[in-house]
Structure formats: C-alpha cells, structure tokens
Amino acid sequence: MKTAVVWFKTDLRVTDNETLVKALSQNDAVIPVYCIDETHFKTTPFGFRKTGNFRAQFLMESLFDLDKNLRELGSGLLVLSGKPEVEIPNIVKQYRAHRVYAKREVAFEEKNTELSVQTELWKLHCELFTFSTSTLYHAEDLPFSIKDIPDVFTDFRRKTEKEAQIRSVFEKPIRIPSPEIQPPDLPTLSELGFKNVKIDNRAAIRFKGGESEAMKRLNHYFFGTKSISRYKETRNGMVGADYSTKFSAWLALGCISPRFIYQELKKYELQFGANESTYWLVFELLWRDYFRFMMKKHQSRMFRKSGIRNKEMATVKPDWKLFESWMEGQTGNDFVDANMLELKLTGFMSNRGRQNAASYLCHDLKFDWRYGAAYFEQQLIDYDVCSNWGNWAYLAGVGNDPRSNRYFNIEKQASDYDKNKLYRNLWLNKFDNSSDSRK
Template sequence: MTSFPACHDNRSNRLSPGVIFWFRNDLRLHDQVALAHAIDIAHRLGGWLLPVYIHDNRLDAMTPWGFKRIGAKQTAWVRMALDDLFNQLTRLGSTLIQVSGNSAHVLANLVHVLGGPLIVCEEIAAPEEQDQVEEIRRNGVSVETVWQSTLIAPESLPFKPEDLPDTFTKFRQLLEQYAVRATPPLEDVKVLPPLPGHSDLALCRGALHDLAASIDSNHPEIDPRSSFPWNQFRFHGGEKAALAHLDQYCGRGLPHSYKSTRNELIGIDYSSKWSPWLATGALSARRAWAAIAKFEEMHGANESTYWLFFELLWRDHFRWLHLKYGKLLYAARGLKNISLPKHDHAAFKKWCDGETGNSFIDAGMNELALTGYLSNRMRQNVASFLIHDLRCDWRAGAAWFEANLIDYDVYSNQGNWLYLSGRGTDPRPTRRFNPQLQAKNYDPEGIYRKMWLET
C-alpha cells in the first residue's frame, strides 16, 4: 500500500476533504479492506466518499486473434454484480457512479473537478491493471492501492512476497510448516461517509455526462443445461446471491463431498461454484473460507474441506506469482527459455467453434460458448488439446477464455494456461491430457458428450 499523501484543491489550495473509491474486481461490501481504508481516510479528513466504477473501453478492443476482448456474457455477469452493488450503496445513502472510458483519463478528470481528492482502490498485480494505476499517478493524481484479494494476507506469509517459492507444492508446504492460517474477513460495511455536496456532485456528473455508462438491461440467452444457470435468481451475479449460495452450500453439507464431486461435468452441485462470484469480487475468498472453517467446527473436517482450502491456496499462488514476475508471465515464451509457440489459425477457429472432430473437446467448447461456464476438468482438457494436439499458441486460448468465461480471473487464467503449456513455474515440461482417456474416466457413458453435441 502506498503512503498517504496530502491532496490539495487546485482551485483554492485547501486540503480536499474527499476520497474517491474506485471499485475494480471487488464488487461487494463484505470483507472490503480497501473500502474500509478509504472510509477511515474520509473520516479523518472529515469529508466525503464517492464510489466509482469504470467500464474501461480497452475491453472493447479486438484481440490479435480476431475477436472482441470481452464477450456479451461476461459483460452481463459483471453488470449483475454492479446492479446489486448499486442497490446496496443506495440503501446506505450513497451511490455508484458508472462511467465508460479510459480509466486513467476518467479518474484524472474526476479528481480535477472535485478539487484533488485521493483515490483509493484495491491492488491488482496484473501488468495492465498496474499500468492503469501508474498512468493515473503520471497525471499528478494521488492513488493508494490496498492488497486484499488473497486468502492469506501479505504480513502472514513466512517469506517476503518477492521470495515466493515458484512451485505451488513448496509454497503450500511452507505455509503448513509455519502453520499459517487464512486471514479472517472484515465485517460488512454498514455505514458510509456522505457523498460530495450537491454542487460538486452536479459538476462531477456534468463533466462526465458524455462518458456515462449506458446500462444494457438485455441479458444474453443462457442454455438451460448449464451447470451454472445464472439466468436463475439464485445464481444472480451480485453479492447477496453469492452469500446466499455460500450459506446453502454449507447448510446442505456439500463441503464434505467436494473432493469426490469436483471433477464431475454435469450439475450444479459438483464443485463449489464459487468462481464466478470470486472473479468479480462479489464474494471474497476470506469470507468463503471462514464459512468452511465454521462448517468444520460444527460438522468436522475431512479431506474434502481440506481440498477447498487447497484450491484457494492455488488461487493465492497465482496472485503472488504475478506480484513476483509481472509482465514476464505474458511473454510468448512465458518464464521458460524455449522456442516461441507456433499457431495454426484454422485449427484455432475450429477449436473455438467446437468443430475439432474430437467429440469430448467439442462438447466442452459448445458448453463454454452457450453458457459462459465450464468445469475445471473440461477447462484443462480443452486447453491441453489446443496447445498439445492442435499445436496452437497458448495465448490465443487464454484470450478466448478471457472473452467467454463469466468467471474470468486474470491471475488464474494466465497461471493455468502457462502451467498447461509448460511455460510457467511447474518443473514438468508438459501437462498434456489424453482426451480419449479423460473421456473414458469422466464421461464413460457419453452423457456429457451427447448433451453438448446436440446443440
């Protein structure tokens, strides 16, 4: 977290009594370390707090692979989380200003209009998100970033983040050796500082009038066969639905069967189904684990509850790897001094369209296209097939997942594609999945293939 500098009003040379809180991938009011920090600063200044979310127009760009960077399903999923957040903020007497444009330019404009307030936001260690913050600072704007997305807080690690062990196994073993525990979540935010005065707020809205985000109320059609049917109310993208899902997951005793079901391909009860809410920050990893820890106290721990912790640690490891290696994780060669990946454009298109000729892979790609969701087992299979069987560039696959998954997470997506391509920190040179063997093991009667090939 950067140090807190004094912010001065450019018009009257007085200390600005306000804070802009920039929501990023943390669309919630529970366990909000960054927001709690912003509230504390606003209180110390005796001033206001303005919540802002920016629909960054860089996400509308075309990828080098010939498709739009973010698809309609992910856009709709994020908007659901924003709708819920707006309603919650409104009930607390606040609001959520939503703007479209370049994040750095929009925030610099807001700061100018509002007299030089501080910006507070969560820290995201991915290169593009880091560049956004640096561009804002180059514009002379003060920004404080707060790390909050990992299960384990930085100060609880038994090493400096930059000394992170490269392999997950070593990372996990060190945490177990030093008995490191998950960081407890913060309580829900129940009171917020006031908004800026009416005149300032009017100036703000006037300055951003042309950039006001147009809210598309149309939701893309979601195939009813989806294992994450987010067209149903209980799978809404907002924080309230996320917490309700967590409650029912524990209430029905499902943590005790996680390990035995996590590799299934069909149904809403295999795996935890937390990832779509974790991706937008509508659910925090710390809150999720706190619920499991409470479940263990009441019903006992077993191998399945341990594996839930294990998976959340994988998520942490990918985050710390970004903090350690940054842009190197996005290079064509990844972290390995091996040949550049080749790419077959025609084969890649067939993979995207579910027309590879391999029924298991094509079924998975159809499910992804029709629902915006795919089981972890199928993600590994389709990714491996693209890299090792079709000999395509892993970065193209990573971009396709970014465009189509509602639970796209920049850290985990990049980390997993590097892992499967043999270009990350995994000591094994390759992670190829045999699709015939995988189909035999996980879809022995062909039910999954039949379901998703009949489109």
C-alpha cells in the same frame, strides 16, 4: 471536510473490503466510483475481445447489485465510462477529493492503468492508496518475499500453510457518508457492442452477478445442501450445479472474497465437521493465490509465448480453420467438442474440461497457447487474468508445472470422467436449447 474517492474495480462488494473500510476510517465522506474502462471491450492482438457478452452481462448485474448495497448504507455507486486515467481525476476535481483508495493491481496492463491514474492524480496533489484485497493470504504475511516465492506450487503451499496466518475479514460498514449520488445509468449489452445474452438450457448453473448472489450461492453450497462435505469427491464432475462450488465468477469480480469464504467454511466445520473435502476448498483457494503471486513475481513474462521458463514450444503455423474448429466444438474429438460447446453457449466450463481443452490445443493441435488463453479471456464468465494466463502457461509447459510436458490423454480422460457419456450426450445433441434470453 475530507472527501475521498473509492475506486471499485474487481472488488465489487461491501463486506470484507479493506479499501472501503480504510477510506471510511480516514475521511469524512467517500464517493464510490466504478469506471467502465473502454479498453476492456477492445479486440486484442489475438483477435478476440477482452470481454465477451457473458462476462459483460455478469459485470452489469454486479454493478447494479453493488449500487443497491451501497444505497442501503446511505451512499451509491457513481458509474463512469472511458479511460480511468481521465475519468478518475475528473471526479477528484469535481468533488475536491484529496485521496483515492483502490485495490492494488499485479498484472501488467492493470498495473499500467493504475500507474497512469496515479500520475494524473499527482498533478492534482491527490494521493492514491492501494490495498491487497484479492487473496486468501496477504502478500505481507507470506514466509518469503515475492521474488523468492518458489516456482513449484507444492513448495509454496507447504511452507505457507505451516508458517503464515489468514487475516480476519473486514466487517461490512454500518453507514457510508456520501453526497447525493444519482442512480447509475448502466449501459446495455447492445451499447457495449453485444447481442443479448442467451443462456443455453443445459447450463450447469445460471450465474447472476453481484455480492447478494454470491452470498446466496455460498449459503446454498455450504449450509443448504452441505455439498462442501463432498467437494473432493465431486469436484471433477461435469454435469449439474453442485459438483463444484462455482464460486469462481463471483471471486473474479470480487463480489465475494476468499477470506470471507474461509471464514464461513470455518463456521461450517464447527457445526458439521471438517474433512478432506472442506480442506480441499482451501487448497483450491491457495492455487488462486499462487497464480496471483506468480503474476506479481514474473510480471509480463507470464504473457510471453516462452513463459516464465523462457522455453520455446514447437508450434505449427496458425491454421485458423483448425483453431476455429476447436473454438466451435467441431474438432471431431467428442470430449473436447462437448466442453468447447459448453463454453461457447454458457461462458463456463468445468476445471476438468479446461485442462483437456487446453492440452488438446497446445499438444495435439500444436497451437500457440496464447490464442487459447485469449479466447478464454473473451469467453469465460469467471475470467481472472492471473488464474487464466497462469493455468494456460502451466498446461502449455511454459509455466509453473514441474513436469516438462503435461500431456492429457483425452480418450482416457473422457473414460475416467465421463464414463457413461452423460456429459458428451448432453452437449453434442442437435436440438437448440438457447431459448432463454436474458436482457
């Protein structure tokens, strides 16, 4: 009897999961596993935790939902805690598995972990099979090799859209044969070193982790409200739930795949018509792809101060009081402060806000961009290593921006995107809205 381990990471779904489908097709039984990696909760050299409380809560909700969905198919999720290179081989020995199936990594630390696991598995004569499950376009279908991907997005987009095809999704399995798996005993936030998450009442949306919630959000935004047909006009909004898709948090943990979103978008277009707005969602998913492919191409250079351009940026000696004023929303610039308060109190910030907050730290305060990226890594509920570090490097002028110095005029931006100060008034008032506690 062939038994395999399916190692879930940032692919916490049963629909369109090639890793799971391939494991089922090639084995008699599978053991779905998630390892809560202790290194993901440590403090980075920049002084921030790799995972903050909002994302930790979202992760636990996503794992709970994945376990529920797996149990409906006859299986369950085995949740481990520790180092993957220790815990995954232990499970392999326990169940006498001969293969491990997992999502393929591209970022530096994640790739090193994957290689460490592979090394330990080889000692057990166990193979590791990995699959690309995170992008809209598969890397193998691109019209160029990874090393030859253009460093300018527009060049990448035009050629890819013209010459590459988007693959079909993998259907949800009908049944998953597994030995009996006990319900997971997920750690509480306090056990992970956090206080209970309090979501401010002004939050644009209440994010809840899991594939089930991702499907609800997609159906709401597409078929319930038809907001997707207005997306291009509203995407730079800053107040409310439906100015943008808000898919990013579920995409970041793989609770939903970009190809599934694309499939449902095509269904929507057949029923209600295509327009610039429906195309623009594909455009944004392409940006997400691009940063992942850039991470694969440039590897550790994506995390260097000089970036992929090897360009030294003029920065000041770190003034931590100044940085803290930015982090706490107390710079005196009302547009930046409102955005930073939203991030602090909800774990979310609009795309427009992120660009302005990053530009202000890099170009007005002359701070090393990596500290901002590290703070966002801790704080964002939708943190994705490729998109976060790629976007920060882009705004800092050391990434993929073809312009050498993209400086945002914050006052003009505020006037253009918050003309009536609705957003600033919402977040800069003095009363406390943090009464809604999620435990």
